[in-house]
Amino acid sequence: MTRILFVGQKPETVDFSDPSLPPGFDAEKINAGIAVAVAKIKEHGWEGDTCMIPPDETARPMLEKQLLNAHYDCVVIGGGLRIPPKGLALFEMVVNTVHKAAPDAAIAFNTRPEDTAEAAARQLRAAR
Numbered sequence: 001m002t003r004i005l006f007v008g009q010k011p012e013t014v015d016f017s018d019p020s021l022p023p024g025f026d027a028e029k030i031n032a033g034i035a036v037a038v039a040k041i042k043e044h045g046w047e048g049d050t051c052m053i054p055p056d057e058t059a060r061p062m063l064e065k066q067l068l069n070a071h072y073d074c075v076v077i078g079g080g081l082r083i084p085p086k087g088l089a090l091f092e093m094v095v096n097t098v099h100k101a102a103p104d105a106a107i108a109f110n111t112r113p114e115d116t117a118e119a120a121a122r123q124l125r126a127a128r
Contacts, residue, residue: 002046003070004120005105006037007063007094008078008113009087010052020084022112030080033113040117046073055090060097067101073127074106074120082109 011027011034034050041048051066053059067075075098081091098107106123110116 002044002073002124004041004046004048004117005066005070005072005075005102006034006041006048006050006078006110006113006116007075007081007098008034008050008052009080009090010054011080013054014080015084018084018086021080030113036114037110037116040114041120044117044121046117046120053090053094055087059090060093063094063097064101067098072102072105074108074123075102076108076110076116076119078113078116079109079111 011030014021014025014027014030016026034052038048038050049066049070051063053062077091077094077098081087081094095107098105106127108119108123110119
């Protein structure tokens with residue numbers, strides 16, 4: 001069965017005052033979007049896991065543990081890790097950790113939590 005991992009920043013740790021983030025976002029809206037993402041992954045008939053990491057030194061070990069506990073066909077990295085310029089180091093760490101711990105997994109990028117399944121589908125089609 002196809003297995004997807006959705007990696008994002010733990011919504012409760014996001015600095016919503018950052019002007020590079022879309023206006024009107026808050027932790028509640030992101031958590032609702034994550035729930036939509038999980039449901040859409042299941043609609044595709046895939047298994048899905050989430051790994052919401054904090055922007056601190058615990059992020060890498062948390063992500064490595066998740067990646068090493070299952071085989072993932074695709075890892076979708078959320079926009080919240082990629083969009084804010086001040087989060088560049090965290091984003092780089094995520095990409096490099098995925099590359100190292102899950103070298104066979106396709107890497108996809110969503111634009112918001114709700115299009116996570118579409119991002120995974122795009123990369124899974126490209127990998128075939």
